[in-house]
Amino acid sequence: MNTFIIWRGGSTADFELKAEFRLTENANSGVQYRSTALTDVGKYVLKGYQADIDGKSNYTGMLYEERGRGFVAPRGQFVRMAEGGVPKLIGSPGESDTLKSLIKIADWNQLHIIARGIVITHVINGRVMSMCIDEDAKGRAMEGLLGLQLHVGPPMKVEFRNILLKKL
Numbered sequence: 081m082n083t084f085i086i087w088r089g090g091s092t093a094d095f096e097l098k099a100e101f102r103l104t105e106n107a108n109s110g111v112q113y114r115s116t117a118l119t120d121v122g123k124y125v126l127k128g129y130q131a132d133i134d135g136k137s138n139y140t141g142m143l144y145e146e147r148g149r150g151f152v153a154p155r156g157q158f159v160r161m162a163e164g165g166v167p168k169l170i171g172s173p174g175e176s177d178t179l180k181s182l183i184k185i186a187d188w189n190q191l192h193i194i195a196r197g198i199v200i201t202h203v204i205n206g207r208v209m210s211m212c213i214d215e216d217a218k219g220r221a222m223e224g225l226l227g228l229q230l231h232v233g234p235p236m237k238v239e240f241r242n243i244l245l246k247k248l
């Protein structure tokens with residue numbers, strides 16, 4: 081199962097996180113935030129929002145919810161998550177393939193996550209990739225743990241550096 085390197089220095093509620101990441105082509109990872117530890121499932125297992133990243137950039141930039149509502153806001157979508165966990169497309173920061181072309185394969189990329197209230201924005205290399213207004217009071221999380229994903233699968237290399245967290 082997927083596990084996480086969990087930051088235990090506090091929790092994430094309203095924040096900005098900036099980090100650089102680099103992955104091998106076969107890698108799959110992400111940055112988990114406003115998450116809950118599932119200690120009954122495993123020692124380092126989280127459930128919650130995730131800024132998804134992968135080595136082929138098929139999912140990089142999207143808002144995913146690990147062990148929850150799944151694909152919330154794919155790259156290139158600005159969604160409103162309605163009550164009951166139903167995402168509704170309300171806009172677009174750009175076409176998915178155009179945004180994908182801005183992501184460097186096997187090189188350093190900058191990830192910027194902004195979570196303020198019910199609005200979540202994922203930015204990579206200075207471009208908005210996905211956004212969500214999460215109005216699903218039962219499904220959303222307003223605060224929780226921060227973690228770096230170690231995805232299950234074949235051997236892969238994922239690197240993070242220059243991680244900066246600012247509470248808003």
